Amino acid sequence: MNNIIISSINNSSFFRLILSSPDNKSGDLNKITVRLIKIKDEPxxxxxxxHKTKDITKNFLIEDGIAHISELFKNTLTMCVIFTSENDxxxxxxxxxxxxxxISKPAHSEEDFSTDHNLKKKRMIGIENNIYLERLGLIRNGKVIEGMSGKFRQINRFVETVDGLLDESGLNTKNEINVYDMGSGKGYLTFAVYDFLANELRKKVNITGVEFRPDLVxxxxKISEECGFSGLKFTSGNISDTVIERADILIALHACDTATDDAIYSGIKADxxxxxxxxxxxxxxxxxxNIENELKEITxxxxxxxxxxxxxxxxLRALMLEAYGYKTHIFEFISDEHTHKNIMITAVxxxxxxxxSSYLEKIGSLKKLFGIKKFYLEDLFRHGDQS
Ligand SMILES: C[S@@+](CC[C@H](N)C(=O)[O-])C[C@H]1O[C@@H](n2cnc3c(N)ncnc32)[C@H](O)[C@@H]1O
Known part of the structure; x- marks a missing residue:
């Protein structure tokens, strides 16, 4: 087992490792996920x-980490799967x-693999003296509140995702970044992205959170002002009516139904x-x-x-983004344990x-196959382009 871990790290095929199936000596520890990261350029x-009620992260030097995996597999967790780009x-x-x-074929595609590698710089939002995390109810007395560790993990994962996308898009070289967060809700992710871009990457940042609910806005x-985040503001309104002046990054997380399409449309339009x-x-x-073929069984x-x-x-959404010159990735954002709404589409x-026209043809064929008359995002372009 150790040799496989070592050689997959050495030949860069290592994707992740999961230890699971606890025996009865493991207390409330359910699973351990091991990833390769770089901290200050050191792997x-x-x-x-x-655990049942909390998540804890610890980083090890490679050699110590491998010894720790062996120890855990020997004494605590009875399953160990090493995922690599070559085999699992x-x-x-x-x-x-x-x-x-x-040994089996890799469960993860090369695309997942490269996406994950984009995330390899571990980014953590600092919790010390963090006003917004406290006001938003994520931390108390310098610690993540019980039951909020999933949200905290989601925030950090999102910041890592944005960091990888900045590199992929070349926006990492820009000094000033304009962001729209459509359907910003309580703003957990909006604050974290601002904090990361402005305070960690030291960029000049303008973020606008657009949200239906005036109470959340x-x-x-109020929290933004208290934090002194001068480039972070929230406005009350509908995504579909929002006129974007300039956007380098367009975010829409868990916006309902076609609000996601409205957000994608405005992002593409704003280039x-x-x-x-x-x-x-x-x-x-x-x-x-309205399926008229064998696939009907699925529905x-x-x-x-x-x-x-x-x-x-x-x-269809990914095809539409590709039609307008974006490279897309679709992957699991956070694990199923917290929500089943865990698909993320990123487009650079x-x-x-x-x-x-070739993409519109592909979209047309899929619509025909599944009896779909109207694809909302496509219609936005049709009507928008006519006006
Ligand atoms: C599930 S919450 C997600 C909040 C946040 N993006 C996150 O992921 O933590 C969705 C939010 O989007 C807002 N929303 C949904 N459709 C919208 C629209 N068309 N215009 C503005 N806000 C919208 C809702 O009011 C809600 O606060």
Whole structure:
């Protein structure tokens, strides 16, 4: 096992390692996820210990981390899977102490792999004297409040994602960054992105959070003022009516149904270098599904129909982004433990123009296959381009 970990790190094929299936000596520890990260250019193994009620992260030097994995597998957790870009290697310790070994095709695609590598710089939002995390109810007395560790992990993961996208898009070299966060809600992620861009990367940052609910807008503006975040403001309004002056980054996380499409549309129109959305409910396409072929079987069951509609909607959205010159990635944002709304679409502007008609053809074929008459995002372009 150790040799596989060492060689996969050395040949850069290491993706992640998961220790799971606790034996009865492990207390409330459920799982450990190990990733390769860099801290100040030094490679480290980062261990995320998932307990029943909290998550704890610790970083180890590579050698010490591997010894720790061996120890944990020997004494505490009975399953160990090493995910690499070449193969996945599973080890299981039986009750009698026998080790069963299996090798299988990689569960993660090269795309996931490279996306994950974009995230390898570990970014953590500091909690010491952090006013906004305290006001938003994430920390108290310098510690993450019990039950909020999932949200805290999501915030950090999001900041890492944005960091990777800045590198991929070349926006990391800009001194001034303009961001719109559509459907900013309570602003957890908006504050964290501002803090990261302004205080960690030392950029001049202007972020506008757009939100329906005036109470949340009022709360967020008050906290922003208290933090002295002069470039962070929130406005009350509908995403579809928001006129964007300049946007380098367009964010829309968990905005309902077609609000995600409105956000993508405004991001493309504003020629944003980065668009990041994490779609919420997918009613618009689901209502229309009318399948006349063998795939109809999938939609006989409500939950499968729901997931199928999500997949089709997000595939169409990614195609639309690609049609306008964006390179897209779709991946799991955070684990299923916290929410099933965990798909993230990231898009980085690569080309000024793409072969629009060939993408529209692909979109048309998919619509036809699934009996979809109207794709909201496509219609926004049709009507918008006519006006
Ligand atoms: C589920 S919350 C997500 C908040 C935040 N983006 C996050 O991920 O933590 C969705 C928010 O989007 C807002 N929202 C949904 N549709 C909107 C629209 N069309 N215009 C403005 N705000 C909208 C809702 O009021 C809600 O606060």
């Amino acid at each position: 480290k193994l980062s261990f995320l210990y998932s 290697f599973s080890f299981r310790r039986t009750k009698k102490g026998k080790i069963l070994y299996k 009022g709360l967020c503006n 944003a270098g980065i668009i990041v959305v994490s779609p919420c409910c997918h009613k618009q396409i689901r209502k229309q599904l 006989k069951h409500g939950i499968l129909e729901e997931r199928f509609a999500e997949m089709i909607t997000d595939t 502007k690569k080309k000024k123009t793409a072969d629009l």
